Amino acid sequence: MHKILIIGVGSIGERHLRTFRATGRVEASICEPNEQLRNTILERYPGTRGYADLEAALADRAAGHQIGLIAAPSHLHIPMARRLVEAGLNVLIEKPLSTSEEGVAELAEQIRKSGVLAAVAYTYRSHPALRGMRDAIASGRFGKPVQVVGTWGQHFPKYRPAYRQIYYTSRATGGGAIQDVLTHAMNAAEFLVGPVDRLMADADHLVLEGVTVEDTVHVISRHGPVMGCISLNQHQAPNENTITVICERGTARFDLSNARWSSMVEPGGEWKLEYQFSLERDDIFINQANLFLDAVEGKGPVACTFEEGWQTLRVNLAVLKAVENQCWTNVR
Ligand SMILES: NC(=O)c1ccc[n+]([C@@H]2O[C@H](COP(=O)([O-])OP(=O)(O)OC[C@H]3O[C@@H](n4cnc5c(N)ncnc54)[C@H](O)[C@@H]3O)[C@@H](O)[C@H]2O)c1
Numbered sequence: 094m095h096k097i098l099i100i101g102v103g104s105i106g107e108r109h110l111r112t113f114r115a116t117g118r119v120e121a122s123i124c125e126p127n128e129q130l131r132n133t134i135l136e137r138y139p140g141t142r143g144y145a146d147l148e149a150a151l152a153d154r155a156a157g158h159q160i161g162l163i164a165a166p167s168h169l170h171i172p173m174a175r176r177l178v179e180a181g182l183n184v185l186i187e188k189p190l191s192t193s194e195e196g197v198a199e200l201a202e203q204i205r206k207s208g209v210l211a212a213v214a215y216t217y218r219s220h221p222a223l224r225g226m227r228d229a230i231a232s233g234r235f236g237k238p239v240q241v242v243g244t245w246g247q248h249f250p251k252y253r254p255a256y257r258q259i260y261y262t263s264r265a266t267g268g269g270a271i272q273d274v275l276t277h278a279m280n281a282a283e284f285l286v287g288p289v290d291r292l293m294a295d296a297d298h299l300v301l302e303g304v305t306v307e308d309t310v311h312v313i314s315r316h317g318p319v320m321g322c323i324s325l326n327q328h329q330a331p332n333e334n335t336i337t338v339i340c341e342r343g344t345a346r347f348d349l350s351n352a353r354w355s356s357m358v359e360p361g362g363e364w365k366l367e368y369q370f371s372l373e374r375d376d377i378f379i380n381q382a383n384l385f386l387d388a389v390e391g392k393g394p395v396a397c398t399f400e401e402g403w404q405t406l407r408v409n410l411a412v413l414k415a416v417e418n419q420c421w422t423n424v425r
Pocket of ligand 1: 100101103104105106124125126127130146147164165166167169187188189190214215216259260267273
């Protein structure tokens with residue numbers, strides 16, 4: 094049994110607790126400063142150890158924590174990860190890796206020297222449909238990718254009614270559509286066709302009540318020779334999350350809302366369903382947990398490496414810069 098310490102058990106931390114426990118491969122502890130929330134979670138998941146802060150958790154040698162999962166707001170990720178790596182724990186860090194590059198190179202060096210495993214929790218990389226589509230593209234079945242097009246939209250208040258009270262309200266704590274949700278789409282696009290070199294972006298606050306951060310974003314990107322284009326909003330009625338990769342001899346489409354990927358090779362033909370997954374959101378998180386635990390056991394790579402998460406952090410920062418300066422922006 095792996096001894097995992099989950100830091101922050103708000104919305105996603107509780108999901109990680111539930112889904113890591115569902116693997117049957119962990120004993121879990123939590124670290125949560127909010128006393129009422131901590132007690133609620135400890136009651137809901139019997140057998141879990143609880144701590145009010147990270148130092149108290151790390152001081153409890155008897156607990157033998159081997160993995161730290163950081164699910165606190167993003168501006169806290171880097172100092173927490175540095176402390177965990179210093180204490181010799183493997184780390185799984187929620188997306189985005191941070192809200193700036195401060196301390197990231199130092200953390201990378203610390204990870205390299207200590208030899209612990211580090212990964213970033215870009216959840217869709219554990220989605221079997223996205224993984225299957227990526228493998229099919231990489232096999233050359235459709236020829237070389239030339240274009241990636243993302244269409245993302247969802248009614249955020251329906252799925253996150255507390256959005257006015259959490260980190261989402263400020264870019265400084267990881268809020269706004271760019272750092273919170275677009276980052277998933279950009280990371281998935283990079284997974285499919287390679288890293289973004291340069292980009293141009295537009296964003297605005299159009300609809301969401303009670304916040305001033307952007308809720309609508311358009312990005313044009315270059316991934317080497319591949320041209321990219323992603324649009325996203327957090328207020329439309331339909332759940333729509335697709336990423337289409339157009340290749341020389343065929344087109345592949347990941348459809349997150351319907352948990353499947355499809356292809357089309359005949360001009361004007363029919364979509365061919367390639368793979369459909371269960372629609373339970375927890376299942377993707379259980380996959381993510383199993384992939385990470387497999388990697389800890391040396392049985393395979395992590396779904397998203399620290400370096401890949403760092404690259405997407407640079408993309409987030411370049412998008413914010415491009416919106417501000419209204420011009421093409423290099424990612425490195
Ligand atoms: N992968 C995904 O699909 C996904 C979805 C939502 C959020 N996230 C990411 O997960 C992180 C948390 O998001 P959330 O929606 O759960 O936020 P949240 O506000 O619901 O929960 C954050 C929790 O962290 C706790 N916290 C704050 N300071 C802490 C500290 N010093 N030590 C320990 N805990 C602390 C808070 O008390 C709170 O309970 C963010 O980085 C966010 O971007 C990822």
